[in-house]
Amino acid sequence: MSYTTDLIKNVSIAGHGGTGKTTLFEHLLFVGGIIPRAETVESGKTAGDYSPEEIERKISIHTVLAHLERKGRKINIFDTPGSSDFLGDVILSFRASECALLTVDGRAGVQIETVKLWRNLDDRKKPRGIFITKLDEERAAFDAVLADIKEKFQVSPVPVTLPMGIGPGFKGVIDILEEKAYFAQDGDTIEKEGPIPAEYEEAVAAARERLIEAAAEGDDTLMEKYIDKGALTAEEIHAGLIEALAANSFVPAFAGVALKNSGLLPLLDFVAGIGPSPFTAKDLALTAEGERQEVPIDPAKPFSALVIKTSYDQFSGKLSWVKIVSGKLSSESDILNVSENKKERVGKIYTCVGKKLEEVRELDAGDVGIIAKSATLKTNDTLSAGDSSLNFVHLRLPEPVxxxxxxxxxxxxxxxxxxxxxxxxxxxxxxxxxxxxxxxxxxxxxxxxxxxxxxxxxxxxxxxxxxxxxIPRVAYRETITKKASAEYTHKKQTGGHGQYGKVVLDISPLARGEGYKFVNAIFGGAVPKNYIPGVEKGIAEGMARGTMAGYPVVDVEVTIVDGKYHPVDSSELSFKLASRNAFREAMKQASPTLLEPIMNLTVFVEEKYLGDVMSDLSGKRGKILGQDTVGGIGEIRAQVPQAELLRYSIDLRSITSGTGSFSVEFDHYAPISGRIADDVIKSAEAFRVKEEEE
Ligand SMILES: Nc1nc2c(ncn2[C@@H]2O[C@H](COP(=O)(O)OP(=O)(O)O)[C@@H](O)[C@H]2O)c(=O)[nH]1
Ligand SMILES: [Mg+2]
Structure with a gap:
């Protein structure tokens, strides 16, 4: 069965590893009637963690999609990995969803990956809610976690559900919006609806007032009415919350124990009723002229879609995940792969529940599905009905570290x-x-x-x-620090035709990053023009392997000032060989030096690790450029030689007990000297010897 755009909701479950995302996903599918029973992550049988590598490690590695129906809405849910190693899959699910649900552990509060994901969602202006789970655990605390969220995210979350009891005394949740209580049941049983126990009346009244205020803030006319009359109708509250959530000015918080199916029905009701519709979303495309253009999700326009992910299934082979942006995708149809400018035959199309594929006939704008067995589709490809004027912007992913x-x-x-x-x-x-x-x-x-x-x-x-x-080798460079000149005559007399060419080269240092400049200062034809390409080739060969450790030479200006040729014996080859040798001679006299790549490093760690991380960086010849702390998370910006960062993900993990992460990009080359340079030269020699032996 296919769902029209107005009936579709897309949600990504995201958050720090171990906060209960896969468990929540599993139990949502159970209460949604999609799977007959919920399995534990430890059993290796969940819908979310099904790949062999996930079962072996008991963590999520890939984003997994499933869908369920609630109140006539099709809710697509993504279960995403929590480790920053797999951020790519989280980001693609954010792109495909109109909202995110962040899980927060009711004992630990907000953890570092969740803060980073929050900031990522900020950049996307993506609406989001928070599910505070594991409230059945000893030391769980709902209010303290709300306060922690306020501090770390700098927003005031508004509870939509409240827990009844906490820790071992946890009994269920109260839905503030619908004014109902849901009592957790033992075993594989769905929570039971009932009246709100009298002891919670006061807390519920206060929470309801906050929720109504949040609804009123979503709309000016509602606000006036609320101030005027002091009350809003149920429809008005709904309408206000829909607007406030879509505008990202309202952050709903939910209480629950996913493991006991608790807090899940009110969560699903909220997503089905208040969750942002695909109509609120726009995707970003580039026009043929390279200009950015927002493309609204629109079923009335011709078909277009973005390939968000590629995965491989043991039985079905290659699967291409698509988000339909406009029109609809039909099985057994012809489409255009705009990115490849190629016609594509679409065979069967699917939705899925974890690894289980379900064939469908069509997918409407806003929906997410799978095209199977297309050899040519790739992640980031734009698909259309035939129009090739728009290309969806590629997923913006972090650089590998x-x-x-x-x-x-x-x-x-x-x-x-x-x-x-x-x-x-x-x-x-x-x-x-x-x-x-x-x-x-x-x-x-x-x-x-x-x-x-x-x-x-x-x-x-x-x-x-x-x-x-x-460990990879570092791409060092060589350069010179002063001017020098050298001459070289290449001469060979063998049998008939000889070889002859003489050049005089001046070399001088250029500013860092300028690369290479060649100047022909020959007067009066000492080296005829037709041999100059040979001269340039010889210099290029000389620069490809420097004289210090065999690394490429950069930032040098080379001027040919004089030379000599022979009318019969000269050739391009003679001048090439003469120039290569002259360049090497000149370089040796120009006080050469080694350059090493310096990286811009940004490290994110919990505040308590800031000192340790900084002292480690100074031991790595790092220069600290700045440091900020927001909501308990420290960000350090530094410049550090690449040679010191080859195992940084391992070092940082041990300093921060696995909680820190970083990004790194090349910035510039800087000279090295002394023992560090000697070591580079020695290991380059060793490498060369090994290469020659092979
Ligand atoms: N007590 C309790 N444990 C939970 C709850 N939700 C998840 N867990 C446990 O927390 C651990 C991590 O859960 P998982 O779903 O894999 O977290 P993820 O990494 O965020 O996907 C597992 O051992 C779950 O059984 C909960 O509501 N209550
Ligand atoms: Mg998981």
């Missing part, structure tokens, strides 16, 4: 390894695989050690490829 060099032990496995790694980059756009021609290493990079290790495990266990890994 952790890299390792990898190679197959047996040469014969190289191709298979390469194929697997390319597929892995399709499945997760934050995972990269590149061959670095400069360091001659295949490098894989991801958002953290965990993400990279999971890929390595798959290579070893599933693909049965034996691989070696090592």
């Amino acid at each position: 952790h890299s390792v060099a990898v190679n197959a032990v047996a040469k014969k496995d190289d191709d298979k390894l390469g194929e697997f790694l390319i597929r892995a980059t399709e499945e997760d756009k934050t995972f990269r695989y590149v061959f670095n021609t400069e360091t001659k290493e295949a490098m894989i990079s991801g958002m953290g050690e965990l993400q990279v290790n999971i890929i390595l495990d798959k290579i070893r266990q599933n693909q049965k490829i034996e691989v070696e890994t090592h």
